[in-house]
Amino acid sequence: MEQLEKSPLRQVIMDRIAERGGRITFEEYMHACLYEPGLGYYTSPGRKVGAEGDFYTSINVHRVFGRVIAREICRMWENMGSPERFELVECGAAAGVLANDILDTISELAPDLYSGVTYRLVEMEPSLRDAQRETLASHLPKLAWSEPAELEAGSLTFTGCYLSNELVDSFPTHLVEMTPQGLREAFVAVSEAGFAEQLDNPSTPELQAYLERITVRLPVGQRAEINLNAPRWVNSVAKALTQGFVLTIDYGYLAPELYGSMRPNGTLLCYYRHTTVEDPYIRPGLQDITTHVDFSTLIRAGEEVGLHKVWYGEQYRFLMAAGLMEEMMALEAQATTEEEKLKNRLALKKLILTEGGMGDTFKVLIQAKGVAAPSLLCQREWGKLL
Numbered sequence: 001m002e003q004l005e006k007s008p009l010r011q012v013i014m015d016r017i018a019e020r021g022g023r024i025t026f027e028e029y030m031h032a033c034l035y036e037p038g039l040g041y042y043t044s045p046g047r048k049v050g051a052e053g054d055f056y057t058s059i060n061v062h063r064v065f066g067r068v069i070a071r072e073i074c075r076m077w078e079n080m081g082s083p084e085r086f087e088l089v090e091c092g093a094a095a096g097v098l099a100n101d102i103l104d105t106i107s108e109l110a111p112d113l114y115s116g117v118t119y120r121l122v123e124m125e126p127s128l129r130d131a132q133r134e135t136l137a138s139h140l141p142k143l144a145w146s147e148p149a150e151l152e153a154g155s156l157t158f159t160g161c162y163l164s165n166e167l168v169d170s171f172p173t174h175l176v177e178m179t180p181q182g183l184r185e186a187f188v189a190v191s192e193a194g195f196a197e198q199l200d201n202p203s204t205p206e207l208q209a210y211l212e213r214i215t216v217r218l219p220v221g222q223r224a225e226i227n228l229n230a231p232r233w234v235n236s237v238a239k240a241l242t243q244g245f246v247l248t249i250d251y252g253y254l255a256p257e258l259y260g261s262m263r264p265n266g267t268l269l270c271y272y273r274h275t276t277v278e279d280p281y282i283r284p285g286l287q288d289i290t291t292h293v294d295f296s297t298l299i300r301a302g303e304e305v306g307l308h309k310v311w312y313g314e315q316y317r318f319l320m321a322a323g324l325m326e327e328m329m330a331l332e333a334q335a336t337t338e339e340e341k342l343k344n345r346l347a348l349k350k351l352i353l354t355e356g357g358m359g360d361t362f363k364v365l366i367q368a369k370g371v372a373a374p375s376l377l378c379q380r381e382w383g384k385l386l
């Protein structure tokens with residue numbers, strides 16, 4: 001209870017629930033927790049990612065993550081005939097660490113691409129621009145910024161590559177449960193103890209339609225999250241991208257696995273100071289709330305709007321095929337001490353570790369628009385890598 005009192009957002013959400021006649025959808029609750037201006041988890045000051053935050057992402061593990069992505073971006077640029085101007089748009093760019101690793105690598109490996117590149121940072125939290133300028137100090141002339149709303153409104157268009165790491169898992173989702181009477185949605189109301197969930201008829205027929213489109217039938221008793229914002233986002237990306245690629249990295253599964261009976265409680269999780277928390281109703285605005293991504297919907301929604309799937313698979317397979325071995329050999333050669341070599345090896349191992357590690361929990365999806373027969377590094381056969 002002490003934790004609840006510390007959250008200034010708690011009263012804001014309670015007032016909203018009262019204004020709306022006693023309840024809001026879980027999606028609205030999660031939106032407020034993460035993105036309420038000035039008070040949400042991502043829209044209030046303070047670092048969220050890294051040692052001083054609440055969780056790590058691949059970006060903080062080792063710069064090789066960004067370097068391998070940069071290798072693949074160079075290949076995308078070549079696939080498009082090495083155009084003079086090429087734009088990289090990163091959504092959810094946080095403090096700009098991935099952007100910096102990518103631009104460092106492009107300047108080193110492909111100076112012609114670097115000379116015509118623009119790196120556009122899109123971030124929900126505007127105050128992160130100062131951190132981005134600091135992180136990316138050596139690439140300032142290459143940088144541009146856009147608001148997420150510009151992308152949603154369709155006022156941004158570009159040719160190049162749209163990329164994100166751990167973006168879609170941070171979109172607010174609806175919560176549903178299958179009951180003997182049919183699909184029900186979770187609403188958030190106020191109780192004496194704080195917030196309380198109520199199950200009722202879905203707020204929109206889109207929830208049932210979403211499950212039907214991916215041919216998922218939830219068994220009675222199963223809970224699940226439905227991310228209606230994900231296909232909307234795919235639509236806006238497809239509108240903005242004139243020609244090029246979309247590279248999406250996140251944790252998740254194809255629909256049959258995500259919505260399978262092995263996950264009776266869905267995938268919703270909270271992060272607070274490097275610990276997982278199951279209760280999303282404590283510490284509103286002070287802990288991260290996240291759900292696994294339904295990659296089937298990203299693929300299907302993309303195909304409907306001209307974004308064709310080029311490659312989908314586990315992060316370890318992407319990294320290995322797109323240049324991790326080359327990067328590892330270079331690191332070994334550059335390292336001056338055994339300790340440094342060991343540190344590098346351990347970090348790289350973390351990025352590709354399977355059976356619940358980052359290597360297979362994370363998936364990579366690459367989609368293309370207007371690129372004939374793309375041939376990317378991640379599509380290489382392992383036997384022909386070196």
Ligand SMILES: C[S@@+](CC[C@H](N)C(=O)[O-])C[C@H]1O[C@@H](n2cnc3c(N)ncnc32)[C@H](O)[C@@H]1O
Nearest residue numbers: 042049057092094122123124125148165166170
């Ligand atoms: C889980 S963090 C990942 C940060 C970084 N990409 C990384 O991998 O370390 C998600 C980030 O996406 C941002 N974000 C969420 N929705 C967004 C949107 N619609 N447009 C731009 N940024 C968004 C959040 O503010 C947050 O910084």
